Amino acid sequence: MKNWEGSSVKRVSDNNTWKELQMISGLRDQEQPLRDISCRGPVRVALVYPNLYDVASASLSYHDLFYRMNIPSDTGCERFFYSETGGNYFSLDSTSVVSDFRIWAFSVHFELDLLNVLFMLRDLGVPLSPHERSEHHPIILIGGALSLFMRPVLELVADYVHEGELSQGFVDRLASLKLEKHTRDSAVDYLRAYEDDKLRTSGKTLADYAESAYLTPKSVFPNRFLMEISRGCRHRCAFCVVGHRFGRVRHVPFESIKRSIESVVDFTNKIGLVAAEVNDHPDIDSIAQYSLENDLDISVSSLRASSLSERLMRALKQGSQKQFTIAPEGGSQKVRNLLRKGLNDSDIYAALEVGRKVGFNRVKLYFIFGVPGEDEGDLEEIASFVSACRRIGYSSINVSLNPLVPKPGTPFEFSKMITAGELRRKKKLLSTLLNVTGVKADFESIRESTVQYAVANMNEEIFEGLASIMTRSGKREVFQFLINQSLTISGKRKEWVRNGKEEHTCC
Ligand code: SF4
Structure with a gap:
């Protein structure tokens, strides 16, 4: 049964198309291939990294998937990446347009990148929910780090979620998929059946470790x-x-x-x-x-x-390397214990002393703030810690400060995130405390962190609201919608505690 004729994916043809093609060819011309990869197999797969080319090229998963999915001679896997300006989405490997591919495989590792998946589907006219896709829409596969802790959320978008590391069983299934013999649903069922396949690997070894498939000066890590x-x-x-x-x-x-x-x-x-x-x-x-x-x-x-x-x-x-980076996460031992970091002052000072001994005078330190149970004294200890770095001899200290985002699959999964207002108050205090010569404080966006929390904890109801707002609004409105939903998520968690169930406590 052949059901793949025609396409209901949007194509654009205007002056920007030529520019888009030139941009893709320019990026491809600067790449130095490191592996012999042929993308000519009949089962064509569009491998999409839902972020910009420089970020995609710095992702080992992107390189590894491109290499491993092309090992079977029956698969032709080509690379695509997200564009903030939309367009036709041309392949880096053959400049084929993405709408020519029946399988779109997204490698998603960050919550905000999942929003890029949705923006791309919307821009290309593909329904965001798998239930609304018809025979002529592509099959949407999603894998990547998010599949390990956000599978229920990914299932709201994907036709099929590949959970965990890429297994040989799945690669082989994909290569043996005869699309012309399947309906869309039966093709998805065929792929899903690999889970029962004896070929499925258990991930006991790291025989298939990942490495770059190409070098490019345009990566976040150039060449x-x-x-x-x-x-x-x-x-x-x-x-x-x-x-x-x-x-x-x-x-x-x-x-x-x-x-x-x-x-x-x-x-x-x-x-x-x-x-x-x-x-x-x-x-x-x-x-x-x-x-x-x-x-x-x-x-x-x-x-x-x-x-x-x-x-x-x-x-x-x-x-x-002009500087090295360590992550104490908490300025005080109390916060490090709440975060179960397993580090004490002497571990961190020993690392800083080794850094100075070999000649580093710049260091970057990661801290988390907005931890349940944290007080002003804990924030002051971050500043004291940074002052101690200066006494050790560091002339330049870059302090990265990140709000705690409670993630599913961790001991914080039932904690509510501190409100944006409270985080802003803490940020203000930290900015004052760290306003010292030689110290640069970089704060992760409170807005984006709150959106991450909402995406990671999205349910069907929130997804429906998100899908609806996406069809008529831009990124700003989408973010605001999710920030509002973060309050609903936290509110439900309060209710959960009031109803007599225990909220998680760390340590
Ligand atoms: S569990 Fe702790 S030590 Fe391990 S990667 Fe995460 S932050 Fe680092």
Whole structure:
């Protein structure tokens, strides 16, 4: 049965089309491919990263999906990325238009990116709800980090949610999908059946670790080869989904890491090591030594303040890194305990001392504020902590301050988020306390953090309201709608407590 004739996806043809094509070709021309990837298989999949090209190119998932989905010769997976100005959405790989693809696979890792998925569907005339899509609409697949803790929300949008790491079973299912023999619904059922398939991997090993498929100067990390060295996290900080939902910790063997780096040194010596906490890798000192001996410019996705070795810090200093970053999260031990961070003052000061010893005079520190149980004294301790950094000898201190967003799947999942008004009051106090020479305070947007909270906790009713407002309004109105809904979500949580059920308490 063939039901794929025609298309009800919108196409635009105007002066901007030529500009859009030129922009896509310009980006493609600047890419240096690192893997041999053919996108010519008959099962055509549009892999869409719901953010701009520079962000997409800095996402290891985007690289990994592009590579792995094209391994079966029957799949032709091509890359797309979100555009704030809409347009036709041309593929980076063949400049085919996205409406020519029957399967659109979104890799979604951040709550606000899910809104970009909805904006893109809306702009292309695809109904936001799977129940409203007809035979001529594309099949919408959603995977990525959000699938690990927001599956019910993603199911409001996707025809099928692929939960967790990309499994070989799913890749094989996709490659064997004969679209011409299926209705839209039966194609989705066929894909879904992979979950019962014996081929489904259990994620016990990290044989399929991710690395860059191409280099580009237009990435957030220009011309840097990114490679995953560990997956999962053994720490279980109360605010972070990684420790609770990303499966058990697995590390890429040192020999594999070396082989991957050796395969790209002719193109770049800039290497980005990616892990939840890079210095938790058991061979991190050997990796650092290898970097020092081979004159590599390494960077890391994140460092844990405990167990920070001098050798790793020397390897970072050798490269182009002007500063290093650690995340105490709380200025006071009380807040660090509430967040279950597992760090104390001596861990953090030891890390700062190692940084100075190898020659860093700039440091970036991450803190969370708006934690239930936090008081003004805890905020003052952030400022005291920053003053101590200056005494240790740091001349430039970048302080990143982020409101706590209670996430599903973490011990905070039933906590309500502090109101925007209260967060603004705390922000004002912190701004005054941190108004010191050499200190730069960067606050995560309270507005966007509140929208994140609303998206992460969206139910069917909120989604229906969101879908309705999206069809007639822009981003500003959509954000305001979600900010209003955040109060409803928190209000329900208060009610839940009043009705005799216990609210979560940390530690
Ligand atoms: S914040 Fe870092 S250490 Fe804590 S669970 Fe998340 S990734 Fe692990």
